[in-house]
Amino acid sequence: MGEMGESKPIAIHRDWCKGCGLCSAFCPRGVLVLNLGKVEIQNSENCIGCGLCERICPDYVIYLGRDIYG
Amino acid sequence: MRIELLNKYFKMDQLPHIWCPGCGNGIALGAAVEAIDNSTMDKDKICIVSGIGCSSRASGYLNFDSLHTTHGRAIAFATGIKLANPELNVIVITGDGDCTAIGGNHLIHGCRRNIDINVLVFNNNIYGMTGGQYSPTTPRNARTSTSRQGTVERQFDICKLSENAGATYVARGTVFHYKHLIGLIEGAFKNKGFSIVEILTPCPIQFGRRNKTPEPADMMRLLKNSTSFSDDGKTKIGVFRDEKEPEFVSEYIKLLSNEGDISV
Ligand code: SF4
Ligand code: SF4
Ligand code: SF4
Numbered sequence: 001m002g003e004m005g006e007s008k009p010i011a012i013h014r015d016w017c018k019g020c021g022l023c024s025a026f027c028p029r030g031v032l033v034l035n036l037g038k039v040e041i042q043n044s045e046n047c048i049g050c051g052l053c054e055r056i057c058p059d060y061v062i063y064l065g066r067d068i069y070g
Numbered sequence: 071m072r073i074e075l076l077n078k079y080f081k082m083d084q085l086p087h088i089w090c091p092g093c094g095n096g097i098a099l100g101a102a103v104e105a106i107d108n109s110t111m112d113k114d115k116i117c118i119v120s121g122i123g124c125s126s127r128a129s130g131y132l133n134f135d136s137l138h139t140t141h142g143r144a145i146a147f148a149t150g151i152k153l154a155n156p157e158l159n160v161i162v163i164t165g166d167g168d169c170t171a172i173g174g175n176h177l178i179h180g181c182r183r184n185i186d187i188n189v190l191v192f193n194n195n196i197y198g199m200t201g202g203q204y205s206p207t208t209p210r211n212a213r214t215s216t217s218r219q220g221t222v223e224r225q226f227d228i229c230k231l232s233e234n235a236g237a238t239y240v241a242r243g244t245v246f247h248y249k250h251l252i253g254l255i256e257g258a259f260k261n262k263g264f265s266i267v268e269i270l271t272p273c274p275i276q277f278g279r280r281n282k283t284p285e286p287a288d289m290m291r292l293l294k295n296s297t298s299f300s301d302d303g304k305t306k307i308g309v310f311r312d313e314k315e316p317e318f319v320s321e322y323i324k325l326l327s328n329e330g331d332i333s334v
Binding site for chain 1: 071072073076080085086087089090091092093094095096097100248249274285286287290
């Protein structure tokens with residue numbers, strides 16, 4: 001499930017996204033944006049791995065990558 | 071939600087869930103699952119009971135034995151389950167309407183008995199599923215489908231109500247304060263008695279759209295700004311009561327084992 005990229009600190013399961021905008025509104029680094037009503041990762045290198053998106057997404061779309069989560 | 075917990079506790083074939091975009095129920099359920107994972111409870115001895123309403127759909131998404139019961143009766147079913155199988159950890163997931171209106175009597179008598187069940191009330195201040203009617207926790211002046219000019223009724227304070235009715239663990243948190251909320255739910259699981267956690271959660275569709283906050287992010291900010299950990303006039307979040315008192319099922323079992331002594 002999702003694309004658990006090696007270098008990306010977060011992974012998304014985009015099919016489940018309902019486009020509520022909570023992750024994009026609260027991500028402190030502007031990593032998550034909505035495109036055509038679904039979440040997209042932009043500039044993943046800016047991600048600090050705070051995990052806020054993983055906690056706030058009501059639809060369980062976003063996961064901190066295993067590399068960071070450890 | 072951490073992917074490990076998703077895989078461990080959710081019925082993956084039932085996802086994505088039915089809740090609307092930006093509904094806080096998914097976050098509240100996530101916090102409950104985190105608390106279950108952190109707790110020392112035997113995971114094979116957990117039973118989830120829910121009533122009717124948006125929040126009550128939660129029981130169907132988890133990999134535990136569960137009962138999706140009738141409107142307002144989750145605590146009544148939970149009482150029966152706990153009495154029949156005292157070794158089970160019974161968790162009720164209910165909403166403000168289900169728990170405090172239709173099920174109001176079950177709530178206060180569960181509190182009064184101090185029966186060892188854990189009640190998580192997803193309080194979104196409205197009846198979501200049935201069409202946006204006002205509930206006992208709808209704030210005064212809020213617009214709903216049954217109060218188009220604003221609600222004139224006063225609200226229940228679920229925590230005060232439960233505390234005064236005898237619940238031994240009473241707490242309030244929000245889906246915005248996620249880590250704090252997990253701790254509150256863990257506290258409920260630790261208490262051997264009636265525990266209730268009121269979880270403030272946004273309903274952007276039925277509540278927000280009628281009350282100038284249709285955007286989930288705005289409802290979240292409102293939740294953040296209208297609550298506080300201290301007594302400053304905002305809605306207080308935290309633990310209000312955590313005390314030991316005789317628990318109904320244990321007392322009942324004691325009585326049964328003493329039966330020979332009291333019958334003449
Ligand atoms: S982990 Fe933090 S910084 Fe990275 S995308 Fe999520 S919210 Fe943004
Ligand atoms: S919070 Fe989740 S459902 Fe909402 S837009 Fe972001 S990824 Fe999609
Ligand atoms: S109606 Fe409200 S509470 Fe029900 S699923 Fe939609 S947003 Fe959530």
